[in-house]
Amino acid sequence: MLPSDSKTPKIELRGVAKSFGEKRVLRGVDLDVMQAESVVVIGGSGTGKSVLLKSILGIMEPEAGSIKVDGEETVGIRGDRRDAHLAKFGMLFQGSALFDSLPVWQNVAFKLMRVTKISRREAKERAIATLASVGLGPDVGDLWPAELSGGMQKRVALARAIAARPEIIFFDEPTTGLDPIMADVINELIIKCVRELGATTLSITHDMTSARKIADRIAMLHEGRIIWQGPKSEIDKSNNPYVDQFIHGRAEGPIKMQVKKD
């Protein structure tokens, strides 16, 4: 089911495949993400969700298939074109991935200071403004990442992902490891920040509460392929046994537990 919109998709994946040795993690992924749309990819652990995001970023290179961003092929690009490609993105990592050698504000202002060449003071001001937009006070800017709780680290990581006002934001398991209340806070912040920026987002998660909250459209990845996709309102009537098993969290069903990770 492709979106009816006739514009070029912001991100367009066709037949993306990636293996690690014998293990074929992605086996031909087709997925479109339209401008300003929020797509959530669900799927069990070890189904290659992270590999999918890293392939689009170019951190991993797929063996086959095409990945287009704004209609431009991005597989195998190098140099200035790759820099321009990466400049469009922001990413919130599962474990936050804050630089522990830098204070919080320098984490948030990292991309600003490197790409836009603004002064240190201006970078700090913008970092503090971005921290405020995720509900953190200016005093947090001078703390070190290790001094923050997991939930606060996630907020700082979100601030870092949006600080340079990217066109596309990736969320890798944004609520994993957080208590339900903090998870909801992060979900709300994601919705608010994305709306303010007008950004296109692609998220991966196995938290259905989060998926239902932040998604416009949901796609399910299983054994390296997208086996179902549709608006989030339709996920409960997909008639797909794999999707049903996943969203209801049943041990019994067509999906078999994977022993080895990817």
Added chain:
Amino acid sequence: MNFIALIGRTFLRFLAATGRLSYFTARSVSHCFRRPLYFGQIFRQFVDIGYYSLPVVGLTALFTGMVLALQSYSGFSRFDADSAIPTVVVLSITRELGPVMAGLMVAGRIGAAIAAELGTMRVTEQIDALTTLSTNPYKYLIVPRIIAGTLMLPLLVLVADIIGVFGGFLVSVYRLGFNAANYIHQTWEYLEFSDVTSGLWKAATFGFIVTLMGCYNGFNSKGGAQGVGAATTNAVVSASILILVSNYLLTGLLFATK
């Protein structure tokens, strides 16, 4: 048949590892000569690798020089050759012991620290985060360390040479009863400029090896805490072995004409 397959597999794995390391080295070195360079990061590594290694390298050099004088004396005094001690000390220190001891100490101090830091950054996705923040991890993490290691180790070794020779001087004058002025004169008498510079070339090579092995093992570590531990061990062991092997090759090369 199984035994032959095992040899084959091991050999193939060795070739693959050599290829990976060569590719990593070529890529890292080429980034050292292309802009942008992060001077703030390079300066930080200068301080970390150069300045903070001074106490360790200095102490090592001092005691190496002292024990060298003692040992040479116990040997040389048997055939009345004690007057050769100042020359033996200064040549051994500048040509061999200064660079090798400093290289090994820095491998333990810096190589391990680099591998552990980059390894942790790898497993916590901080290296991927750099890429998403439009920063090339090679330029931000590896280039500053390799440049700092290659440039700072010769300076460290120069200091180590002076301290090591001074250690030999202390033992010879205060323990073995040498005349201080004579000892200094003897030290200069047979010392050539090339003795010092050859040691410094070695030092630059060792600095490159230590930082490269630290970066390579840390950057490619995987699998959590255990992976970072293994990366750290591999960084120190491989750097130490490569230092000893390349020391022999360089000695052959630098002194081949004499």
